[in-house]
Amino acid sequence: MTVMQAPTYRRAEYHGFDAGGRDFVYLVSAGAIFEIDADVRAVLDRLDGQELTHAMLVRELVSEGRAQEEADGLVRELRQARLIHLGHGMPVAEVPQAPPADFPLQALVLNVTNQCNLACTYCYEFGADKIATPAGKPKYMTLDTAKASVDLLIAEAVGRKAVHITFFGGETLMNFKLLRDVVDYANAATAAAGKAITYSLTTNATLLTPEIVTFLSDNRVGVTVSMDGPPELQDKHRVYKNGKGSYAVIEPRLRTLITHHKTRAITARVTLTEGVTDVVRIFRHLKDDLGFHEVGFAPVTTGEERAYSLDGNGMDSVLAQFNLLAEEWLEYALRGESHGFTNVSETISELISGVNKSHPCGAGLGLMGVSPSGDLSPCHRFTDADTHSMGHVSSGIDRAKQGEFLAKGHVEAKYDCQSCWARPLCAGGCHHEAFVRYGDTGHANLHYCDWIRQWTDTCLRIYGVLSVRNPGFLERFAERKGLS
Numbered sequence: 491m492t493v494m495q496a497p498t499y500r501r502a503e504y505h506g507f508d509a510g511g512r513d514f515v516y517l518v519s520a521g522a523i524f525e526i527d528a529d530v531r532a533v534l535d536r537l538d539g540q541e542l543t544h545a546m547l548v549r550e551l552v553s554e555g556r557a558q559e560e561a562d563g564l565v566r567e568l569r570q571a572r573l574i575h576l577g578h579g580m581p582v583a584e585v586p587q588a589p590p591a592d593f594p595l596q597a598l599v600l601n602v603t604n605q606c607n608l609a610c611t612y613c614y615e616f617g618a619d620k621i622a623t624p625a626g627k628p629k630y631m632t633l634d635t636a637k638a639s640v641d642l643l644i645a646e647a648v649g650r651k652a653v654h655i656t657f658f659g660g661e662t663l664m665n666f667k668l669l670r671d672v673v674d675y676a677n678a679a680t681a682a683a684g685k686a687i688t689y690s691l692t693t694n695a696t697l698l699t700p701e702i703v704t705f706l707s708d709n710r711v712g713v714t715v716s717m718d719g720p721p722e723l724q725d726k727h728r729v730y731k732n733g734k735g736s737y738a739v740i741e742p743r744l745r746t747l748i749t750h751h752k753t754r755a756i757t758a759r760v761t762l763t764e765g766v767t768d769v770v771r772i773f774r775h776l777k778d779d780l781g782f783h784e785v786g787f788a789p790v791t792t793g794e795e796r797a798y799s800l801d802g803n804g805m806d807s808v809l810a811q812f813n814l815l816a817e818e819w820l821e822y823a824l825r826g827e828s829h830g831f832t833n834v835s836e837t838i839s840e841l842i843s844g845v846n847k848s849h850p851c852g853a854g855l856g857l858m859g860v861s862p863s864g865d866l867s868p869c870h871r872f873t874d875a876d877t878h879s880m881g882h883v884s885s886g887i888d889r890a891k892q893g894e895f896l897a898k899g900h901v902e903a904k905y906d907c908q909s910c911w912a913r914p915l916c917a918g919g920c921h922h923e924a925f926v927r928y929g930d931t932g933h934a935n936l937h938y939c940d941w942i943r944q945w946t947d948t949c950l951r952i953y954g955v956l957s958v959r960n961p962g963f964l965e966r967f968a969e970r971k972g973l974s
Contacts, residue, residue, distance in 0.1 A: 498541035499569070500577035501534055505911040507947060509954025516950055519572055521846035521914035523953060529556070529564055533574065541577035586848040586914075588900055589855055591893065595646035596856040597654040598639055599870040600672070602631045602665040604862055608694055609731040612763055612790045612798045614871060615660070619792055619926050622874040630665050631862040636672045638883040639860045644683045646887065653680060657691035657711075658859075658870045666702060673709050692716060692759070694728070696736055698743040703750050712754040713747065715740075715782075718761060719772035726766055727798060741780075748781045755783035757832065762808055763790045763798040769811035777830050786832030787812075789938075791923050805941055813948055820952045823963050837949040840915050842968050847901065847917040854880065854895045854921075858887070868895055868931075871922035878931075895921075898932030906934045912946045 504515040513526050515534075526534070536542060536550055544565060551561035568574045604615070604624050615622055640655070647653045655676060657669050673689060680687040690712035706713060717740070718724045725735025748756050758776045762769070769787060776785045789808070792799045800808070815831045822829035829835075849855060854868035861873045864883040872878040880895070881888035901907050901917040910916070918924070919935030919942070927937065956964050967973075 496543040496545065498543050498577040499537060499547060499565070499574045500541045501537040502573050502575055503911065504573070505947070505950070507950050507954065509951040510958030512954065512958055514950070514954045515573065516911065517571075517573060518911050518914060519846075521844045523841065523950065523957075524571065524573065525954075525957065530568065530573070533564060533568055537574060586846045586901065588848055588896065591889065592648070593855055594648045594650050595643055595653075595858065595887075596650055597656065597852070597858075598643050599656045599658050599857065599859045599873075600631065600636060600639055601658050601660065601859060601861050601870055601873045602636070602662060602668050602672075603629060603660040604874055605629050605664055606660040606694075607664065607696060607730070608661065608736060609729060611727045611729070612761060612792070612796070614791050614922070614926070615873070619796075621872070621878070621925065623876045624874045627874060628862045631668055631860075631864075633668060633671050633675075635860075635862070635864040635883060636668060637675055638864060640672065640676045640679050642883050642886065644679060644685065647685065650685065652686040652688065654688050654690070656870075657689070658873075659692070661697065662691050662693050663697040663702065666697070670705060673711075688712070690714065690754075694736065695740040695743050695747065698740075698747055700746060700750070703747050706747075707751040707753050710753040712757070713751060714757045714759050715744065715747075716761070717744075717758050717776065718763075718766050719768070720775045720779075723766045723768070723772060727761075727763060744780055756781075757784040757786065758782040760785065760787045761790050762787055762800060762804075764800060764804060765798075767800070767804050767807050767811075769808055770814055773815060773831065782830070784830050784832045784835070786836070791920075791926055809941060809944060812945060816948050816952060820955060823952075823956055823967075824960050826960065826963055826966075833945075834949060834952065837915065837946065838953060838964075838967065839971050839973060841949065841953050842964060842971075842973050846914040849896065849899050849901070850917040850919055850921065854892055854899070868921060871920075895931060898930070900932075903932055904934040906936060906939075910939065910943070912943045915946055916942050 503518040506515050508514065513531060515524050515526055517524060532551060532554065533547065536547060547565055548558065548561045551564065552558055614620065643653050662669065676687055689709065692714045695715045695717070718728055721735065721737040724737040728736050730736065760772055773785050776782045789800050789805065790798060812833060816834050819829040819831045819834040857869060858880065859867040859870040859873045860883060861867065866880040866882060866887060867873050867875065867878050868880060880891045897903065899921055901913055904918040907913045907918050919938055921931040923935050924933040925931045927935065
């Protein structure tokens with residue numbers, strides 16, 4: 491005779507943290523945050539390191555003074571919330587589903603030129619770690635190629651109400667005439683297709699003129715400026731081909747941009763390298779002295795050790811300063827004010843949205859890059875890299891190559907991610923970073939794992955404090971970011 495054993499419960503995978511004097515858990519399977527009380531904590535503690543049947547769990551809760559009906563209802567409620575679930579021996583990671591093969595395109599990054607008037611020493615596109623193979627290819631995108639790109643975006647954006655184009659380089663403004671013509675064409679084409687469109691561009695700001703600024707403002711083009719801080723830090727790596735620094739050239743142009751571009755926020759994007767790690771000082775200069783609306787930071791992408799690489803001590807220093815600015819961000823938020831530290835804002839946006847990523851970003855999925863020749867790639871960082879081509883704007887997306895890329899990049903394919911509680915937000919990290927560091931776009935960025943977990947915990951605590959002390963800010967933040 492077969493004896494049927496009663497099913498047991500086990501704890502779901504979560505990360506616990508305290509904030510604002512309250513207990514919270516970040517539920518990995520759902521990318522969701524729950525505030526928990528003493529009763530919930532009692533259930534989770536009972537299931538720490540063991541599995542119990544429904545009856546056993548209820549009995550233990552009753553033994554602590556809870557009514558039978560109350561204990562039974564609590565267990566059922568926690569199962570419905572997925573904080574506990576049926577146990578089958580060792581826990582099995584819950585994996586987000588892969589997007590469908592016909593997932594609609596939403597954005598294109600048009601590399602309007604692969605030429606640049608600067609020679610930044612750490613440049614991933616032209617420096618020691620470059621993967622681009624531009625020999626024999628066009629240096630500037632033509633209008634025909636750009637129009638074909640817009641047409642492809644509209645055709646592949648099935649079901650999308652709005653699409654987006656980012657203009658990129660090289661130095662984007664070296665092909666400003668094309669940018670201007672593309673905006674005219676795309677405005678008409680998307681209107682005819684019944685879709686809205688938005689624009690952004692990345693620039694080193696050396697070629698900005700009052701006329702360009704007026705165009706960008708009139709057409710609501712978001713602007714991100716690649717800049718590394720005050721003069722001695724900016725001029726350490728962001729130099730002209732003759733070695734001359736770029737700060738003196740861009741500073742007056744930035745003031746014109748920030749003063750006269752009134753329709754979109756102006757953002758600075760800082761690359762952190764050896765010797766350029768004074769995060770707080772850089773933030774103060776860019777935000778307070780120059781007037782950028784938002785400032786974001788990212789460590790340099792490098793393969794083997796370079797002179798400009800950040801070592802472990804450098805990354806620890808960066809994280810400590812990130813935490814200082816994060817505390818400021820929270821102080822501002824508690825007063826209902828915007829601070830401008832993009833790294834916090836982006837993570838809080840993802841926490842509000844409850845993201846549970848199958849892939850680190852939209853590369854090769856909702857977003858693709860277009861080279862000056864019209865080749866498609868997973869994103870702008872793979873532009874002109876023959877080994878990462880995904881078709882052409884004239885012939886469409888190569889679904890086989892796209893599928894191969896996305897299969898490798900799925901978080902389920904990354905063994906090291908399966909035991910990490912931060913994987914819903916990270917999903918293994920940047921594909922390009924993985925290729926440069928490990929030679930494989932599907933490799934987890936293991937060199938950042940501890941850093942990412944610590945930073946995510948910091949942002950979770952910020953979210954928790956706000957949910958207790960100023961929940962209205964989170965609601966307004968969500969509305970402003972279009973998350974609600």
